[in-house]
Amino acid sequence: MASTTVTCKGQVTISVDLSNQLGLGTGDHVEFILNDETGHYEVVRATCSVKALKGIIRKPAVLVSIEDINSVIGEQGASAR
Template sequence: MASATITSKGQVTIPVDVRDHLGLATGDRIEFVLNEETGRYEVVPATRSVTALKGIIRKPAKPVTIEEMNAAIAEQGGSAR
């Protein structure tokens, strides 16, 4: 069984065999998911496909024109400065 030590900053180095098994690489994110049945946390890769994002934002009531998009971008860009 793989093990790791928590540093004083709360950081953990995930052992290479665990990273390989999960398909993790530098810069990848992970999630800690509580398994309600066992009461234990599971470490899972926090990767999602683009298709999983479908439907996360609802369609506007009316179509937005390119001119309206450009105006909104210009307005937001001007207020960010």
């Protein structure tokens, strides 16, 4: 079991072993989530912000205009009736 000490500033240091198990790196955030069933807190890696997702999807090879998208939606809607 891993343990740590709380500093006078309310900070804790996570050991390297525990940090590796949680998949943490420098600057990562953690969340303390209360498990209602056990009454204990669980430490989990916080999810990244939406801004961190920028650039993970490539730009499409062919750009489609809003007018083209609306036209296709209109055609599909008409054929569904």
